[in-house]
Every structure is written in C-alpha cells, then in structure tokens.
Amino acid sequence: MSRGDGGTNQGDDGTKVRVLPAGPHALLVELADGQHAEAFHAELLRRRERGALPGVREIVPGARTVLLDGIPDGILDGIEDPRGGGGRVPTARDRLARELLSWQLPPLHRETHDAVEIPVVYDGPDLDEVAALWGVGADEVPALHSRTAFRVAFCGFAPGFGYLTGLPERLHVPRRTTPRTKVPAGALALAGPYTGVYPRPSPGGWQLIGRMVDPAALWDPAREPAALLGPGTRVRFVAAEPERVPVPLTEAGS
Amino acid sequence: MTSVREGKGILHVVRPGALTTVQDAGRPGWAHLGVGRAGVLDAPAARLANRLAGNRPGAALLETTVTGCAVRPDRTVVAVVGGAGCRVSVDGRPVAWGAPVRVPAGAVLDVGPAVSGVRGYLAFAGGLEPEPVLGSRSADLLSGLGPAPLREGDTLPLGEPAGEPPQCEGPAPWPGRPTELVLPLHLGPRHAWFTAAALRTLTTAAYRVSPHSNRIGLRTEGPALERARDGELPSEGMVLGAIQVPPDGLPVVFLNDHPTTGGYPVVGVVPETALAVAAQAVPGTRVRFVRA
DSSP states (O other), X not given: OTTSOOEEEEOTTSOEEEXXXXXXXXXXXXXXSHHHHHHHHHHHXXXXXXXXXXXXXXXXXXXXXXXXXXXXXXXXXXXXOTTSSSOBOOOHHHHHHHHHHTOOOOOOOOOOSOOEEXXXXXXXXXXXXXXXXXXXXXXXXXXXXXXXXXXXXXEXXXXXXXXXXXXXXXXXXXXXXXXXXEEOTTEEEEEBTEEEEOSSOEEEXXXXXXXXXXXXXXXXXXXXXXXXXXXXXXXEEEEOOGGGSOOOSSOOOO | OOOOOOOOEEEEEEEOOSOOEEEOSOOTTOGGGTOOOOOOSSHHHHHHHHHHTTOOTTOOEEEEESSOEEEEESSOEEEEEEEEEEEEEXXXXXXXXSSOEEEOTTOOEEEEXXXXXXXXXXXXXXXXXXXXXXXXXXXXXXXXXXXXXOOTTOEEEEOOOSSOOOOOOSOOOOOOOOSEEEEEEEEOSSGGGBOHHHHHHHHHSOEEXXXXXXXXXXXXXXXXXXXXXXXXXXXXXXOTTEEEOOTTOOOEEEOTTOOSEESSOXXXXXXXXXXXXXXXXXXXXXXXXXEO
C-alpha cells in the first residue's frame, strides 16, 4: 500500500477483494460483483454505526465498489518509524486498507423492511422499442417490470437519482443511440442492468418506459431523509391507471 | 473605522459578472445520495477574506469568475475582496483590494475584472445568509442545489456581524499566481487502465489549462493518454481532485462541483490542498503533473 499499488485478498468463498488507493485520504474497495459490493457496503455501515470507522466522511457505493473518502490523517503518519528499520509509519489510510482486507463478511442479510412502492404509468415513448428488445408485446412490459423486486445499488447523476438493480439479464436493454436533450422529471427509464427515475428534467440517453405519478417525492432536501431512494432501499413499481394521472406539461422530446 | 454593527441587511446585485455564486465550505457527507461537495474552489483565499471581514472561516461569501461583479448593500457593511487580483471601487472611488473596506449604505462596491487569477472572493462582515440546503449555502452548478448563480437585480440577505472586524496591521499574505501550475499526483485507483507510456506522458508532458474548465473540473489540453484496456468502467465513487480521463484521453482534474460517481477511469488524484492554486490558473497556463 505504501507505494500506492493497492492490496488484494482472496476471500473464503473464492471472491476477490481489492483495495485501491484514491488519493491520500480515500480508498476504493473493489468487489467481485454488485452483490458482494452490497454486502461490503452493509458491513461498512454496520461498523460505522458502532463507531468503528471514526472520521470516514463519505461511504459511497458504486456498481461493484465502495469508496471510503475523507479518511483523516493519523498524527504519526509518514514520520520515521520509531521502532527503527528506517521505514515510515504507515498512514491512517494504509492501516485502514490493511484492516479492510482482513474482514470476514457475514452472509448478506437483506433488510426485511418493506419496499418503497412507487406508482407509475407505463406510457413512455420507448415502450414499443423496449418491448421489441424483450421480445414481448408492449402490453406485457408493465407486468414484467412491476413484478421485479428492485434495490437501489447506488446513487449518482443527480441528487435523488438511484441506480436500481433487479431486472434479470434477459431484460437488460442498451441505451438509446441518440440521447434526448430533455427528459422530463419523473421519467421511468432503463439502461443496461439499471432502472431509474429522473428526479428533475435533464438530458438523458436511457429508454423511457413510463413516468412516476409524483416525481417531487424523489428528492426533498428539507425532508429527512432527503432522497426517497438511498443506497440499499428496496423498491417496487406499481402500475397506475393512466386516465387518472395527468400527463406532465413538459414534453419528452424525441 | 466607524461602527458597522447595524444588524441584518440586503445586498442588491448590480452587475452579476460572468459567473458569481454564493459559496461556503460546501456540503460534504452526502455523496452517497448523489450530492456533491460544492463550496469555495480556493479555500485558503476564501478563509482569509472571511477572517479579514471578522467572520468565521466557513461563512458564505461570493465567488466571482474572471469578470468580477458589482453589488449595493442597503446598510453600511465592511467588505473584503480577495482571491483573484483586481481593481476595487466604492461608488467609483478606488479602495483597497485584499483588506477590509467600508461600503456605505446604498453605495456600489465594484469588483473589477481579474488581473491575476480567476476566482475572486467577496466576504461581507456577518456573511451572506440565503437559505441553507443540507447544511450549506453553496451553489452546486452540477446538481442545481443551493442559490442559483447571481443575476442582475437579485437580492441576498446579509447576516449580522458578530463584532468589529479585526484590526488589519499591514498587508495580508495573499499568495501570488504561479506562471506554471505544478500539480502533485497520487497514482490510482485506475492507473492500470493506461499504458506505461501514457503514465510517463502524464508526468513528463506539458499540459495547458483548457478554456473549457469550470467549477466541475479543470480541463487540460495536451497529449492524449492511451488506454491499456478498452471497455467501460462500471460506475464508481469519485473523489475531489480525481484526474478522470474521458474517451478523448485528456485529463480532467475534478473540482468541487464534480459528479459523485462516474464511469471513466481515474488515473490519479491531486490532493485537495493543491487544488486552490488550480482554481486560480487562467486558461493557457502550463500544467505539469508530478508524482507526489
């Protein structure tokens, strides 16, 4: 670690954990896949709850990584090792990296709390294209999508935007070849393994299959928690009747 | 200096300049929800401006970009203009840069175009007090959180000064602006995605600050870095100071409004403490990356 070349540990179940440096105060922990990243993230939160990660400012999950940022300096960091040998005292970051590699992760216990239910209308402009990619009729898309148990793998792109996993691989779809310059707030969208709901109007290249009935619920900085869809949150989409839901004024673009 | 403890007030925006935003120490701790840090780009300059105005170091102030701005307080206020060097005037009369000046109620404080550096800081005794969002008054240009960039005719609430500003004895130690930007670099986390030749190029070639730089990142012009492997990186967390390399191969150093996750490989990281000087480097400035 002291040369900044990271460390690797072969886990008991044959999966690899790599700890990569991300500057003097951060570590990027890379797991074998999204599920292991989820388990590692859950363990980090448990330990932080117990006060075992003092000073770590941010714990940011990614698709198959967890970033630990804002690791404070140790008071002896980098001075000559008082025990002799001419070496330097490892920094707080390097000590934490070594500790992370030694962790034995308990099997993932998915939290048992109820899923957040999000009413949506499946009437997006890419519904037909997604149906064709799935090899089903457009009228079958809502049932296939809404019976999926989703989970927020990580956030990014915009405050309150969660990357939701759960769709089986055969239902993964590519991004649109030409991104839209404007996607309305609340648009329910697919790309690769992910489902997401746009919290505010923005450009976007995902396939739009519907819209959330109440997009304002996604993000409210005055609320605790501000994001409806934080990392780890379970989500289910519920098909709402289109005639009872007003069409938003903003156009989806082409 | 006569007493300026006149309570709260309002600041009127007379000339917003190219891009003037309210900033404070930012909102760390929310990256897991997709909320970036934001906050002042040149933290030492902002801290010094606040200190000279008698504020706590993290008080909200204005950050200007290249062209300065002009404001009119509705009560007498002590103000400090620091960061990028520029002419400063009150109702057309030149006043001191980098030191507390008294702006009478109704007078126009004009911060001229930068003659050195990029980002100017305007601190007001008592600080600015727009409504905080997630504990910070900083504008985040990527996520749209916090107060919007200033427009002509906007008003901003001024806070109440805590006390008299400290007596200023002699000039404050504002840093000069280097003609060459030397950025220390820690390799990783994704330097293995680049060829050995690319890593040599990164630490030996001369880059220049691109005019497309902004609060999200310091973009560079120079030799492209060649990838050792193709493909997309699954989205992962990004730190302040990360040197991200998009498909065009030109390094981008992430500044305070950077995205919290990204899918382009990060070849190395510039420590936070080295970013203040980067925020003041004008387009065209030579950039060298050196191993920390």
